[in-house]
Amino acid sequence: MKKPGLSSILVATLVLVLGVAAEGQQPKKVSLIGYLSAGEQARDNTPAEAIRLNLRERGYIEGQNIAIEYRYAERKPDRYAELAAELVRRKVDIIVAAGGSRMVLAAMKATKTIPIIMAGGGADPVEAGVIESLAHPGGNVTGITNLSVELGGKRLELLKDAVSKLTRVAVVYDPTSPSSSREVKDVLPDAARALKLTIQPWEIRTAADFEKVFSLMSKQRPDGLYAATSTQLNANVKRIADFALKSRVPSVGIRQYVDAGGLMSYTADQEDSYRRVAYFVDRILKGAKPADLPVEQPMKFELIINLKTAKQIGVTIQPIVLMRATRVIK
Secondary structure, three states: OOOOOHHHHHHHHHHHHHHHHHHHOOOOOOEEEEEEEOOOHHHOHHHHHHHHHHHHHOOOOEOOOEEEEEEEOOOOHHHHHHHHHHHHHOOOOEEEEEOOHHHHHHHHHHOOOOOEEEEOOOOOOOOOOOOOOOOOOOOOEEEEOOOOOOOHHHHHHHHHHHOOOOOEEEEEEOOOOHHHHHHHHHHHHHHHHHHOOEEEEEEOOOOOHHHHHHHHHHHHOOOEEEEOOOHHHHOOHHHHHHHHHHOOOOEEEOHHHHHOOOOEEEEEOHHHHHHHHHHHHHHHHOOOOHHHOOOEOOOOEEEEEEHHHHHHHOOOOOHHHHHHOOEEEO
16 A cells, blocks of 8 residues: 655645634624613613623623624613514524513514513513513523512612601602502502501603692692602603702602612612623523523612702601611712
């Protein structure tokens, strides 16, 4: 048998080396993430940036191995379906839905196959029909539920603890929002009875309703104000906080509310939620199926108190509540 010559061996070796080099130079797959937000781009930088940073910690760098398509509904729920459909047409690998159960449902109607990661907010996802159960979500949805509505009773309790003379609490809510309605009709009444408080619901359907409601509310002079959650109300937290400040009424709401000048907020720890969103993105990009990833509830919570507001409205926060605060604004 004829032995291979030196030239043949060199050629074979060269082909092998070039083949390995070519394989090493194959471009890495760039995963496309769709980020769907209920808010406005100018006001949504904090959560979007936090998710990007936490993805980076896991090795996902925008422009290198992931790309992100951003869509903002500008506080208009009727745009959810349109924007979700846009992301599906872009053939994203994952949709991160940062806008509550209504947004997740819109994304679910747009696709039955693309994984959808809830980024917190909204009503109980089981009751809303988004998932089958927390442990076994089923379908193509998983992620975080921040219990925003379910924490309503705790917010009311903390307001009562902070302002001991509280007896009547006005509640502004949006009856067109399922989560806001449930908060007022199911969650708050039970808590109010236990705390011996009277709650007075005030409907805010459109931005035009604020002035009329505030005018009527001023005549009744409630002891406290509770700002429920909805896309409409979250877009007007500054307006609500300004009214409470002007009326010298102690108030409570979500994180954005106290940042806007409200007295108190109690919510899930947002930074921790952003970290968990990055975890779900990582797991799914590595092959996990949403149906097999249990939906997570928050483990950390934030109580934020605005002492600057307390001073302006002439309220002294009880020391026991101040000791429990995660952050105090001075």
